[in-house]
Amino acid sequence: xxxxxxxxxxxxxxxxxxxxxxxxxxxxxxxxxxxxxxxxxxxxxxxxxxxxxxxxxxxxxxxxxxxxxxxxxxxxxxxxxxxxxxxxxxxxxxxxxxxxxxxxxxxxxxxxxxxxxxxxxxxxxxxxxxxxxxxxxxxxxxxxxxxxxxxxxxxxxxxxxxxxxxxxxxxxxxxxxxxxxxxxxxxxxxxxxxxxxxxxxxxxxxxxxxxxxxxxxxxxxxxxxxxxxxxxxxxxxxxxxxxxxxxxxxxxxxxxxxxxxxxxxxxxxxxxxxxxxxxxxxxxxxxxxxxxxxxxxxxxxxxxxxxxxxxxxxxxxxxxxxxxxxxxxxxxxxxxxxx
Amino acid sequence: xxxxxxxxxxxxxxxxxxxxxxxxxxxxxxxxxxxxxxxxxxxxxxxxxxxxxxxxxxxxxxxxxxx
Numbered sequence: 001x002x003x004x005x006x007x008x009x010x011x012x013x014x015x016x017x018x019x020x021x022x023x024x025x026x027x028x029x030x031x032x033x034x035x036x037x038x039x040x041x042x043x044x045x046x047x048x049x050x051x052x053x054x055x056x057x058x059x060x061x062x063x064x065x066x067x068x069x070x071x072x073x074x075x076x077x078x079x080x081x082x083x084x085x086x087x088x089x090x091x092x093x094x095x096x097x098x099x100x101x102x103x104x105x106x107x108x109x110x111x112x113x114x115x116x117x118x119x120x121x122x123x124x125x126x127x128x129x130x131x132x133x134x135x136x137x138x139x140x141x142x143x144x145x146x147x148x149x150x151x152x153x154x155x156x157x158x159x160x161x162x163x164x165x166x167x168x169x170x171x172x173x174x175x176x177x178x179x180x181x182x183x184x185x186x187x188x189x190x191x192x193x194x195x196x197x198x199x200x201x202x203x204x205x206x207x208x209x210x211x212x213x214x215x216x217x218x219x220x221x222x223x224x225x226x227x228x229x230x231x232x233x234x235x236x237x238x239x240x241x242x243x244x245x246x247x248x249x250x251x252x253x254x255x256x257x258x259x260x261x262x263x264x265x266x267x268x269x270x271x272x273x274x275x276x277x278x279x280x281x282x283x284x285x286x287x288x289x290x291x292x293x294x295x296x297x298x299x300x301x302x303x304x305x306x307x308x309x310x311x312x313x314x315x316x317x318x319x320x321x322x323x324x325x326x327x328x329x330x331x332x333x334x335x336x337x338x339x
Numbered sequence: 340x341x342x343x344x345x346x347x348x349x350x351x352x353x354x355x356x357x358x359x360x361x362x363x364x365x366x367x368x369x370x371x372x373x374x375x376x377x378x379x380x381x382x383x384x385x386x387x388x389x390x391x392x393x394x395x396x397x398x399x400x401x402x403x404x405x406x
Binding site: 031033034035036122123124125126127130147148149150153154155170171172173175178179180181184186194217218219221225226227228229230231232234235339 | 344346370371373380382383398399402403404405
């Protein structure tokens with residue numbers, strides 16, 4: 001018996017009892033990029049019983065600046081993030097049961113994974129997956145913690161089914177086509193600040209100290225020195241399709257999910273957004289011009305080539321990803337540049 | 340007028356009348372936001388109709404998707 005958790009047990013809101021509870025809990029982390037790496041490391045160091053990590057992507061050089069579980073070796077060998085993360089996490093704490101899943105988190109699979117978990121941590125890079133997590137959380141009755149960041153800005157909110165508003169109540173409309181870490185950049189302190197908010201809330205939930213939850217939507221900008229916390233209970237909607245009494249879990253239905261199709265013989269995948277949208281190609285051209293690839297635009301579409309891949313984006317929001325037949329890879333590229 | 344914006348004492352242009360004008364001024368009007376003025380949270384419709392006054396306390400949180 002070593003004393004590896006002694007400092008956490010000395011912290012009285014956790015104590016020996018809390019530590020025992022943490023060691024019996026199972027957390028599911030969706031996405032193992034910047035947020036997911038930091039979340040996973042914190043939970044594993046804290047002695048979580050079981051951790052399931054899900055990611056569809058592989059490690060690239062541009063990840064290492066902030067994705068703390070990854071090394072140059074991982075980038076050189078394009079190791080899937082879930083596997084690279086698992087190996088590092090086991091080295092940190094061999095007593096944690098770590099399950100690594102290389103997959104695109106679709107509605108069906110997410111529901112199966114969430115049923116087994118006590119808590120879901122959001123570490124995704126897009127709203128499409130978050131809306132699915134939100135519906136699954138309400139359906140299965142498991143809490144989840146939203147977290148996101150871009151540039152020096154970050155935001156977090158803890159969603160407890162049956163108590164707080166859900167993400168659908170707060171958003172009203174799903175923000176599509178926003179800035180992403182790959183278009184607007186990101187600094188590591190913004191990542192770690194979001195994760196600090198997320199993990200503090202996670203620990204409270206895991207030890208059952210629900211009265212200590214923040215119960216506010218929190219946001220900050222570390223470069224502009226701003227901080228904001230808003231009590232959003234009033235935004236809970238009685239007619240919310242995700243958490244209201246007449247709920248239909250709209251994001252679990254096939255119609256509301258991003259549609260993908262492999263185009264036969266073309267080594268391409270078509271991606272159609274979940275809701276109709278008009279893409280501002282001129283604005284997108286300005287954003288993508290800052291990237292390393294080549295951008296071309298005509299009145300109907302925009303083409304962006306990088307290495308072996310070419311993304312063609314149409315005004316109606318549809319995108320063709322050339323150079324792959326792999327739907328997960330195509331979706332990863334799509335969300336990376338288009339949000 | 341001068342307001343407290345996300346905890347910072349801030350001078351905003353005099354042509355700002357409504358909450359929606361502040362969102363436009365900071366170029367976040369096309370983002371999904373939650374706005375609180377003097378402790379009261381506003382619905383999206385109220386952004387257009389809520390007038391601002393000197394020394395108001397405004398909190399604006401906008402949603403982002405990165406991670």
